[in-house]
Amino acid sequence: MPLQSMTGFARREGTSGRTRWAWELRSVNGKGLDVKLRLPAGTEHLEAEIRKTIGACFSRGNLQVNLSAAATEAGVEPVVNQRALDAVMSLRERLSGLIDPAPLRLDTLLAIRGIVDFREPEEQEGERAARDADLLAGLQLALADMVAMREAEGAALARVLLDQIAAIETLARQIEADPSRSLQAIGTRLAGQVALLMDGAPALDRDRLYGEVALIAAKADIREEIDRLRTHVAAARDLLKKGGPVGRKLDFLSQEFNRESNTICSKSNAAAVTAAGIELKVVIDQFREQVQNLE
Structure with a gap:
């Protein structure tokens, strides 16, 4: 088994669906294995698996392991507030005898606050599982790079x-x-x-x-x-x-x-x-x- 120093650096980047991610690993001398992990929101559930993977590669060293992840596109979708729309249409019917019942235009509806909201689509279970697998695979590549440098x-x-x-x-x-x-x-x-x-x-x-x-x-x-x-x-x-x-x-x-x-x-x-x-x-x-x- 090759000797390893405790000094090393590695960085790996990639994409998974709409997410662009990057792993950055730094290692310096230490009496034992001390891993300081920084994960973005939504990936905390991977911590145990990440620590297990790192522990299989190294026995000593102070490691700083950072993961960054961000959406690569806006990817918003419109969401109609049906209750608000029903309330507006009901109000129009009630007021039709008091004011001129002109046809209701779409741009008028869109201008009413709360009728339509634009938000990022929710991540599906399959998408989340694929992203997690890609993140862990990226970590393996980064760890292999660091092992090579330390060796x-x-x-x-x-x-x-x-x-x-x-x-x-x-x-x-x-x-x-x-x-x-x-x-x-x-x-x-x-x-x-x-x-x-x-x-x-x-x-x-x-x-x-x-x-x-x-x-x-x-x-x-x-x-x-x-x-x-x-x-x-x-x-x-x-x-x-x-x-x-x-x-x-x-x-x-x-x-x-x-x-x-x-x-x-x-x-x-x-x-x-x-x-x-x-x-x-x-x-x-x-x-x-x-x-x-x-x-």
């Missing part, structure tokens, strides 16, 4: 993340291979420090001092941190290869990367290891920032 950005992000993972692996190897980590270098450095202490304070218990030094040396070992970095590197690559909504898992791994780099820097007793550890932290921060964009 394209996801593929680009995957390449960036793989480069950053490779940089993390390279720095871990560099730290592991640093000469300051060899047993001979560690022994020489600690022996020199013990000699300085003994010269400065001859009364110190030599055996106890060497015991403390051995404990310090054990605590300063970063073998475990390097091994965990390698494990996290392999896990991150597997997740990117697997694809799908793996953003949360990669974010967790970025925190683990950061924890190991912090420990390496705190245990370091060599300038080269410290420098590599700091560079490692920079790459990990960049990795975590990019991961925030993945679904």
Whole structure:
């Protein structure tokens, strides 16, 4: 399943009968799936189906989904108020003996308020069902466009993340291979420090001092941190290869990367290891920032 970023945009337009509609979708980063829906009057009954359709496409992101719909033509029809017409004709009969009963013209009737009203024809059930089907089909097309955009950005992000993972692996190897980590270098450095202490304070218990030094040396070992970095590197690559909504898992791994780099820097007793550890932290921060964009 392809990776998706959480950034995307899509717009689809169309017509259904006398209605012209347009879907506009925008998506940005979010911890979960949050859909803000704006529907025109008369389409509110579609909300549940719309949310279900969106949920089948995405698992994370803040989505703004707007639907606009308007009639493409006036399409009015005359409606005769029969009661008002009957009342006018009855009044004409009652007054025929008092005034000249001239023939009643059509334009005269139309000029009388309330006799004829012009309004948009009511939407029939079949027309409404066809319009709803067209709107939902248009939404599917817009969602497909957004999925394609998010997948394209996801593929680009995957390449960036793989480069950053490779940089993390390279720095871990560099730290592991640093000469300051060899047993001979560690022994020489600690022996020199013990000699300085003994010269400065001859009364110190030599055996106890060497015991403390051995404990310090054990605590300063970063073998475990390097091994965990390698494990996290392999896990991150597997997740990117697997694809799908793996953003949360990669974010967790970025925190683990950061924890190991912090420990390496705190245990370091060599300038080269410290420098590599700091560079490692920079790459990990960049990795975590990019991961925030993945679904």
